[in-house]
Amino acid sequence: MRELILNSQWYEIMLLGLVFFASLYVGVGALNWVLSRFLLPAIGYGHILDPRPLARGQLRREWLLSASSIFIFGTGMIFPWGLLQLGWARLAIAPSNWQIAVEIFLLVIWNEIHFYCTHWLLHTRWLKRFHLPHHRSIVTTPWASYSFHPLEAIMLGNVILLPMLVHDFSLDALAAVPVFSIIFNNIGHSNYDFLPDAHHDRWWLNGARRHHLHHACYTGNFGFMFPFMDRLFGTALPPDAAQARIKRDLAGSARDAA
Ligand SMILES: [Zn+2]
Ligand SMILES: [Zn+2]
Secondary structure (H helix, E strand, O other): OHHHHHOOOHHHHHHHHHHHHHHHHHHHHHHHHHHHHHHHHHHOOOEEOOOOOOOOOHHHHHHHHHHHHHHHHHHOOHHHHHHHHHOOOOOOOOOOHHHHHHHHHHHHHHHHHHHHHHHHHHOOOOOHHHHHHHHOOOOOOHHHOOOOOHHHHHHHHOOOHHHHHHOOOOHHHHHHHHHHHHHHHHHHHOOEEOOOOOOOOOOOOOHHHHHHHHHHHOOOOOOOOOOHHHHHHOOOOOOOOOHHHHHHHHHHHHHHHO
């Protein structure tokens, strides 16, 4: 595979990137949709986090913006491939399973740091207009996972370029980044509590609760899947941060319906 990638033409890399990202978005999104909307509720495990209705046309908007991000991420594969062609970066030759595992672990940590910083910047006065399209999904769905303004997609999509310049990663570890990202992204946007018995403060895998709060409150919880950056910088939201506004909205819609 390593040789194949290195010897491909630029348009083949872009095409491969498009198929790769589209399959990840549709495949993991569909799996999450079936799990969180049908299978888990049917067996009585877990629950919806934000019971408010979706906005009008929300799914259509999420699909359109995600298609644009898939185009950017897919064709953007030309950049890491270009670094290899220029000789500015290299791929590891015959990496051991241990090396791949350690590299993936490091890339998960780097991805958290990169996401936190980018996301924090996107919440500043200067950049927030490029982040608001993502936040139009106040109640999240799995299809919001790639629903970004093109500039946000470019800012997030460059995550592997810097690590590639400082270390010869294995192709497996680099290819794992979009895979764990879409899985974490789906957990974050699932609007479903997959760990209903876990204590909010202690359990590191509660990405779904944390990111649901970020969308419901707009601020705080800037991290991706794990809480360490928010804890480090004091931006973590309390578990009940969205309770009052969800209750108020539900009471309002019940009044309107009566
Ligand atoms: Zn945000
Ligand atoms: Zn989000």
